[in-house]
Amino acid sequence: MQKTADMIDVPPARRLLDTASRLFYAEGIHAVGIDRIIAEAGVAKATFYKHFPSKDDLVVAHIEEQDWQGRAYVAALPARQPREMIAAILGRIGDAATDAGYRGCVFLNAAAEYPDPDSAVRRAVDARRAWYRDSLHKLCAASGDRSPAITAGLLVALSDGLLEGAYLDDPARVPSLIEEAIARLLPDA
Amino acid sequence: MQKTADMIDVPPARRLLDTASRLFYAEGIHAVGIDRIIAEAGVAKATFYKHFPSKDDLVVAHIEEQDWQGRAYVAALPARQPREMIAAILGRIGDAATDAGYRGCVFLNAAAEYPDPDSAVRRAVDARRAWYRDSLHKLCAASGDRSPAITAGLLVALSDGLLEGAYLDDPARVPSLIEEAIARLLPDA
DNA sequence: GTTGAAATAGACAGACCTGTCTGCTAGCGT
DNA sequence: ACGCTAGCAGACAGGTCTGTCTATTTCAAC
Numbered sequence: 001m002q003k004t005a006d007m008i009d010v011p012p013a014r015r016l017l018d019t020a021s022r023l024f025y026a027e028g029i030h031a032v033g034i035d036r037i038i039a040e041a042g043v044a045k046a047t048f049y050k051h052f053p054s055k056d057d058l059v060v061a062h063i064e065e066q067d068w069q070g071r072a073y074v075a076a077l078p079a080r081q082p083r084e085m086i087a088a089i090l091g092r093i094g095d096a097a098t099d100a101g102y103r104g105c106v107f108l109n110a111a112a113e114y115p116d117p118d119s120a121v122r123r124a125v126d127a128r129r130a131w132y133r134d135s136l137h138k139l140c141a142a143s144g145d146r147s148p149a150i151t152a153g154l155l156v157a158l159s160d161g162l163l164e165g166a167y168l169d170d171p172a173r174v175p176s177l178i179e180e181a182i183a184r185l186l187p188d189a
Numbered sequence: 190m191q192k193t194a195d196m197i198d199v200p201p202a203r204r205l206l207d208t209a210s211r212l213f214y215a216e217g218i219h220a221v222g223i224d225r226i227i228a229e230a231g232v233a234k235a236t237f238y239k240h241f242p243s244k245d246d247l248v249v250a251h252i253e254e255q256d257w258q259g260r261a262y263v264a265a266l267p268a269r270q271p272r273e274m275i276a277a278i279l280g281r282i283g284d285a286a287t288d289a290g291y292r293g294c295v296f297l298n299a300a301a302e303y304p305d306p307d308s309a310v311r312r313a314v315d316a317r318r319a320w321y322r323d324s325l326h327k328l329c330a331a332s333g334d335r336s337p338a339i340t341a342g343l344l345v346a347l348s349d350g351l352l353e354g355a356y357l358d359d360p361a362r363v364p365s366l367i368e369e370a371i372a373r374l375l376p377d378a
Numbered sequence: 379g380t381t382g383a384a385a386t387a388g389a390c391a392g393a394c395c396t397g398t399c400t401g402c403t404a405g406c407g408t
Numbered sequence: 409a410c411g412c413t414a415g416c417a418g419a420c421a422g423g424t425c426t427g428t429c430t431a432t433t434t435c436a437a438c
Binding site: 026027028030031103104108109111112113114115125126129133147150153154156157158159160161162164165167168169173176177180181184185 | 215216217219220292293297298300301302303304314315318322336339342343345346347348349350351353354356357358362365366369370373374
Binding site for chain 3: 234
């Protein structure tokens with residue numbers, strides 16, 4: 001692929017990561033080869049292997065960037081009551097679900113392709129999940145929930161399930177399910 | 190691989206499907222090649238392509254068999270109150286989660302590797318999900334739930350999420366989460 | 379200008395992929 | 409005894425995969 005106008009002055013590592021994220025997400029990680037990524041990014045193979053020692057390093061960078069974006073979203077939320085914070089975090093699922101090109105959770109999809117729990121990819125996914133669970137746990141505890149670990153566990157499961165449902169079933173149903181889930185799962189509505 | 194004693198008189202198609210199911214589930218579908226499957230099943234390549242016109246046909250057969258086993262489990266449940274039936278169906282998730290070698294939901298993992306919603310694999314996954322949702326919907330309606338579609342949607346999401354959580358987080362937590370989910374999601378406990 | 383770093387194109391190796399094909403063997407019904 | 413079917417073994421074609429390598433070009437700093 002020729003470099004297009006919007007690629008000008010964008011460094012190769014950035015172009016590679018953007019292209020890889022798009023292709024990995026849309027088509028699956030194993031299904032997308034290095035040749036394809038460098039062609040669409042307009043980067044030479046040697047340049048790729050200079051910035052990323054192996055394909056797995058690129059995959060990990062992709063996962064970590066997605067993780068970072070999610071954390072940034074939560075960090076940027078205005079301070080509100082814990083319950084509203086939880087609603088805002090889960091509400092992002094509804095937003096993602098109704099996006100065009102939505103193809104499920106980046107982390108769940110990646111984990112499905114990496115069976116080895118000790119692999120770098122799975123470690124990156126684990127880190128994300130630990131952060132997400134912990135964030136919800138803290139909010140549940142702050143809201144006065146007497147069993148914040150269990151409630152957080154249910155919210156994590158709900159999040160995962162709704163992300164999958166938005167991919168495989170009807171995305172339009174997701175926002176109302178989120179609303180209803182919060183009403184039923186969080187105590188003393 | 191040599192045929193082992195337990196393979197004697199097991200027809201090739203059966204050995205192929207058993208071997209493929211085991212490998213696909215444990216290592217991922219794209220990650221396992223035909224050569225490996227026929228070697229471990231002790232079947233010649235020509236015999237494989239006689240029984241399954243392509244690898245995708247084998248994948249679909251694998252998905253459909255897993256689907257069939259789940260349906261058989263539900264069909265064999267003794268008739269009880271709807272609420273108990275729901276508990277039994279979700280309870281199977283807890284059983285699976287604590288199995289050695291558990292690696293997540295067969296259908297979710299497969300869907301992650303097949304982006305094209307019109308592919309035969311995705312259609313097989315869709316059929317499974319439609320059956321599962323419908324089964325829960327009927328039970329919710331029979332239990333007197335005033336919004337059975339929403340409750341069923343939440344139960345499907347919970348199921349998916351707990352299956353993923355059992356794979357990626359702590360399987361030991363799953364059974365108690367199932368119990369708690371039923372208590373909070375089903376009305377008039 | 380010159381030097382050096384960074385990026386380019388693209389060949390190459392070695393492995394693996396799906397799917398086809400040829401030839402051989404073993405067993406079974408008639 | 410004969411033919412037929414099913415299965416076995418393995419070569420082969422054509423493609424793709426990751427990762428390495430050579431050789432060239434661009435460009436900025438000095």
